[in-house]
Amino acid sequence: MNIEPRTRIIRKRLSRIANIITVTGWKGGVGKSSLSCVLALVAAKNGKRTGLMDLDFTGACCDAILGVENAFPEETGGLEPPVVAGVKFMSASFFTGRRALHLRGHEITDAILELLAVTQWRELDYLFLDMPPGISDAALDVVRWIPEARILAVVNPSILSYRLVEKSISLFRDMRIPFIGVVENMSDKRSRRRGGLPVIARISRDSGFERAIGNPESLLKTRFAREAEAVLEYLDARPPVESLPGRRRRRAGSL
Amino acid sequence: MHEWALTDAVVETAESASREAGMKSVSEVVVVLGELQGIDKGIFISAYDQMKKNYPRLKKSRIVLENEDVELHCHGCDRDFKFQKDELDHQTSEAIHFLPEVARVYIRCPECGSGDFSVVKGRGFYIKEIRGER
Numbered sequence: 001m002n003i004e005p006r007t008r009i010i011r012k013r014l015s016r017i018a019n020i021i022t023v024t025g026w027k028g029g030v031g032k033s034s035l036s037c038v039l040a041l042v043a044a045k046n047g048k049r050t051g052l053m054d055l056d057f058t059g060a061c062c063d064a065i066l067g068v069e070n071a072f073p074e075e076t077g078g079l080e081p082p083v084v085a086g087v088k089f090m091s092a093s094f095f096t097g098r099r100a101l102h103l104r105g106h107e108i109t110d111a112i113l114e115l116l117a118v119t120q121w122r123e124l125d126y127l128f129l130d131m132p133p134g135i136s137d138a139a140l141d142v143v144r145w146i147p148e149a150r151i152l153a154v155v156n157p158s159i160l161s162y163r164l165v166e167k168s169i170s171l172f173r174d175m176r177i178p179f180i181g182v183v184e185n186m187s188d189k190r191s192r193r194r195g196g197l198p199v200i201a202r203i204s205r206d207s208g209f210e211r212a213i214g215n216p217e218s219l220l221k222t223r224f225a226r227e228a229e230a231v232l233e234y235l236d237a238r239p240p241v242e243s244l245p246g247r248r249r250r251r252a253g254s255l
Numbered sequence: 256m257h258e259w260a261l262t263d264a265v266v267e268t269a270e271s272a273s274r275e276a277g278m279k280s281v282s283e284v285v286v287v288l289g290e291l292q293g294i295d296k297g298i299f300i301s302a303y304d305q306m307k308k309n310y311p312r313l314k315k316s317r318i319v320l321e322n323e324d325v326e327l328h329c330h331g332c333d334r335d336f337k338f339q340k341d342e343l344d345h346q347t348s349e350a351i352h353f354l355p356e357v358a359r360v361y362i363r364c365p366e367c368g369s370g371d372f373s374v375v376k377g378r379g380f381y382i383k384e385i386r387g388e389r
Contacts, residue, residue: 001382001383001384001385002381002382002383003268003272003381003382003385004381005261005264005265005267005268005269005380005381005382006261006264008264008267008268008271009260009263009264009267009268012263012267057356073353075257077259077260077263078257078259078260078263079257079260079353092354092356092357095350095351095353095354095357095360096350096357096360099360100360101356101357101359101360102359102360102370102371103356103359104373107356107359107373108356110355110356110378110379111354111356114353114354114355114356114379115354117260117261117264118257118260118261118353120260
């Protein structure tokens with residue numbers, strides 16, 4: 001008998017979070033991390049108790065977007081995430097500094113499990129999970145251990161980006177994963193004619209965003225942030241359904 | 256302390272696993288601690304003794320800790336190598352303590368210098384056995 005204890009504690013750690021939003025997409029560079037960070041900043045600015053977890057271990061960049069330097073989680077009955085511009089923030093980058101973290105599949109699973117088991121988020125209105133691209137180990141692990149997490153997909157105007165998400169929606173349906181909708185980033189006139197996906201908001205290409213990276217106050221003043229408000233309004237208006245019809249809640253782990 | 260969160264996982268799991276196994280009470284919970292994570296045994300035992308009071312089946316139980324040495328396998332040169340904890344500075348040990356996977360950032364294969372290795376044994380912790388009365 002070898003029992004993995006961490007899987008059973010995850011539900012307890014996340015039990016006081018009203019909304020868990022998995023920000024994902026199927027192509028690199030579409031703006032998943034930018035949107036995760038900005039949504040968290042906007043939510044916190046609007047008075048929501050907010051957390052942000054960077055689960056893109058091998059491509060972690062939320063710390064750079066938020067300008068986090070020399071922060072480290074406090075050790076109090078677990079790990080207490082540092083607060084950055086009102087957002088509780090957790091990332092593997094706290095433990096690697098500026099070095100790259102190269103992980104194989106099962107190590108990604110172990111790292112996610114570890115951080116979920118020890119991070120003390122306490123009571124939150126929103127927890128945003130910034131995911132790596134695609135349906136990888138990280139995505140499947142989050143679905144397995146956090147069945148209440150709802151997916152928010154980020155695309156760019158490319159037909160490639162759209163087609164990959166279209167394919168995935170049927171997978172989510174089959175796996176009974178709550179799917180909120182799509183945010184189109186770097187939106188332009190071409191893409192506005194493109195159908196097929198439930199687009200809940202469009203965010204224009206914002207040349208000023210790059211200059212604001214590393215400064216939360218500046219990020220909140222960007223057009224990107226102003227347009228991202230629409231996403232948050234959409235989420236505020238649609239809280240999670242506790243038990244969706246026919247949706248069997250998966251247990252986190254088994255003996 | 257970080258160990259409290261890990262112990263919390265052990266007591267929650269031991270209680271629910273013993274209940275599912277039809278146990279009336281638990282006498283011992285055997286936990287294996289991998290050397291890599293460097294969990295403080297004293298804190299772990301103290302946390303367990305505090306927390307078990309809130310779990311009906313665990314109230315009279317004790318925790319038994321077993322060590323597991325680290326075994327690393329390099330994917331670069333396909334050799335096994337040992338973990339030299341004494342060679343790590345405090346900050347690195349702390350980082351690995353909180354997230355053992357970051358060992359790949361700091362440790363290199365002594366033969367070929369690669370950081371692409373797997374932890375074969377001794378990463379973290381797991382429950383090896385729950386002993387009790389049915």
